[in-house]
Amino acid sequence: MDKARRSGILFLLPAALLLGTFAIYPVIQALWMSLTDAELLTPGFNWVGFENFKTLLSDPDFYTSLKATGLFVGGSVLLQYLMGMAGALVLHTGRMRSVRLFRSVLILPYTLSELVVGILWLRILDSEFGVANALLYCAGAPPQRWLYEWAMPAVVVVNMWWGTTFSLLLFEASLKGIPEEWYESAKVDGAGSWYQFRHITLPALKYVTFLDLVYITLFTINTFGIIFVLTFGGPGHETEVLGLFMWKQAFRDYNLGYGAAISVVLFTINIVLTAIYLKLFGRQVLVEERF
Amino acid sequence: MKKYGIPVLVGLVVVVGLVVWYFMWGAKEEGPVTISVINQSRWSQTIEQAVAQWNEEHPDRPVVLDQLIIGYPQLRNKLLTATGAERPPDISILDSVWLSEFAQAGQLAALDEIDPEWYQNDYQEDFFPVFQRGDSFGGHLWGVRTQTDMAVLWYRKDWLSQENIAPPETWSDLIRVSQHFQKESVRTRYGNSNFPLALPLGKKARETLVYQLLPLFWSNGGDVIKDGELLLDSERNVETLQFLKDLVDVDGVVSPEATVFEWNRAMKLFATGRAVMAFGGTYEKKMIQEVSGWDDQAFGTHTGYALIPSGTGGDPSTTAGGMCYVLYDRSPHKELAMEILKRATSPPIMKEFLLETYQHPPRISIAKSLDETDHPFLAETAEYLYAAKSRPNFPAYSRLSDALQDMIELTVRGSLEPSEAVARTVEKIRDLMGDTN
């Protein structure tokens, strides 16, 4: 026990060092800053206790933002999970030699930076000059004002286009780890594909599914580069997710303290969501007594 | 001890590797005095030329230029984090509306104090008063305007003259002319869309929204802040908001999508012939030519421009915008940086820059030297500078601008009544003014 313990701690040390310095410290700083009225340009600050939080909870824009975030994250997680899983299954079971080609194409969207993705789709969905409307025009359908009338669906779809690669690769790599024999013996017992999927594949992927859902949720809540470019939170505040709301407060209006308060709220939401996922998947996803 | 062998070895390798890397890649090169500049690409040549000129004149005190080029959307962020971390550049470009913000935070160096001789004999004599006022705050000068541009109403001169219509000067003109171009017969003749007037009406256009639409408020006799006094609370401003809303809802000459136009969408519509008239900056000339393919002559035949039309309460007017070069208080090379700045904004270098980019001169001497035949566009629009105003000189300008943008977008979208919108914004601005006092 002692030997294992010692090597255990030694092995964890570099990770603790790295994460402690560059990941945990900012979290603590943000927590602390949310209790002040720090501003970006002017040095010095005052303690204001929970003032920022009180203002936040009485700000109607905050609630619009919550709703927008809910829609955006819900839609993204759902779509990306489904698409990723479907794509991974197909790529994994595909017998054609062209699978390699398909896989290469499917990861391409993620190799672009958020900025470029946003700008590309801005041009595609352009209501006057964009390809999307050109296609509709050729098909005889009326042109749509994509970013005006369909703002939320548009950003969810673009986010999905960009981010599905993550789920896709994650699931495919994990699928490869499921022993063939399990499927063989199931087939021998007369099980159909759907049964195999439900009773072999899904359970085997429990850990990875948890990881995937948590990660997509965290990523989507914390990044807003695509929304920034496509709609900047508009029309009105329809697509102003919490991340964007925070950016506007901290970097445009200089309210570092208020912005930090928003990130604390985000942090809390993330913890709650993770807890919900944990409840759904059970504690074993965190620890498995092995050897 | 043996069992710790490999982890320790690995750890050592990592540490050594990091140290080596740090020294190879992380060390900054030292040399003769390095002046660091944060700039935008179009302006970069003026600094480069200024440094070259200095090095020619003073070979004994050479300057090495370290110029970081970033795009406008990231400019403010970058400068904020740089100053926040106490690593400001020696010189940077700054939007003129941000001057008072940075100045009040103590980040900028007062130019009149660094070189009083230049300030009195060159600057005060040769720069248009509107810029001297706009770039000063609290009794000091904080930036030197590098160029200026104005918000104007662009229109299709050829189409209007063919229809025997005079360019609009008042709001009712604007509506009348637009509605004329909505007629079926006229539309088939010119191919414009059903929304002949294009202008931004929402927050996606960000600062440009305020830049383009403030003249409408001014030309109706209203204002936001003048000489420290809050003037937003006025019937005139409510009228202006109502006018904007009616353009979409009642007169139907502006597309409802205007509330999500990005900053230059209106001008793109104009350049491609969808819109007959559009609100845009004078800097749009180059873009129009690029998109339409018109040479200078064709450009002169097809397009016309006018001051923003007036409401019933005032005269046509325009906003004068522009970027400034600024120096930072924490810089260790303020005097040297000042020398570079003086050269970068000297008449010869400035004139070359302006002509290349079709921008207007902040210097009276350059404006006078513009030849009508050689540079008709610049010469003509230079007149407007006399009717130009600047946006409010206010430390919390970005929040002010945000409040105004909200006011306009929410009114046009119908979320707020014009009087309500004005009242709310007045409250917000009053808070801001209280904060900064």
Place this chain on the structure above:
Amino acid sequence: MENTREDILNLCILIPLTGFALLPLVWLFLISLRPEEWLYRFPPPLWIKPTLKHYAFAVTEIGILGAVGNSLLITVTSLVVNLVVGIPAAYVLAKGQLRFTAVIMLGIIATQMIPGMAALVPLFQITKYLGLINTRIGVALILAARTTPLTIWILKGFFEKIPGSIIEAAQVDGLREAQTIYKVVLPLAWPGIIAAGLFVFMMTWIDFLVPLTLLFDPSKMPFTVALYQVVGDPISGTNYGALFAASILGSLPVVLLFLVFQRYFVQGLTAGAVKG
């Protein structure tokens, strides 16, 4: 016959999926090849005589090649740090013998729960304190800290799949912990390592907030920041052609990397090593 039916079903899903992924990229490519005037025609024409001037611009004006070099430096460093830090940690956590494993796993992922933007200002301060401002090392370390949690979680998942019997056998044979990892665990879990490595590579490659904030030297900027030079100039607007050409050039290394490592993805675990 069942095979063919399955194949057809697969294709039915694969083709629309791939098409959806591919078409916008094709458009990206087309725009990078056409002069600006054609951006504003409606309907946009499908075929224009291509021009390479945007690519030339990307190389000469934006200096995309140098920027890609910086990206490589930062990403590879980050990758190395990730693996060196993550493999031991994942191993220990996978063994599950530590009492606080669950807490540690949660703690690791909790570091991801703050939006990247919020962390910028404190990160700036601590990097300044360590003297790592304006260094690519600093950027690499921060990005490594951002991606290590994912690495640890992924690797733990793969390490857990290795049956206890193999590990025990190795220890009985007298191998020390570190050797166990090197000789036994890594060869068996390498699809996971490749997967984690690819993720780290991609995520570090496309990040632009951290380098934008921490770097001041134009010569050190990775390509994601270099791209910013042509975005949203208030006078001339965004130079779409150059932007897209530059981003295609910048994405090439990642794509090439993936093409090379795809094969390892496909191979999966060695049959026979995992039984019962």
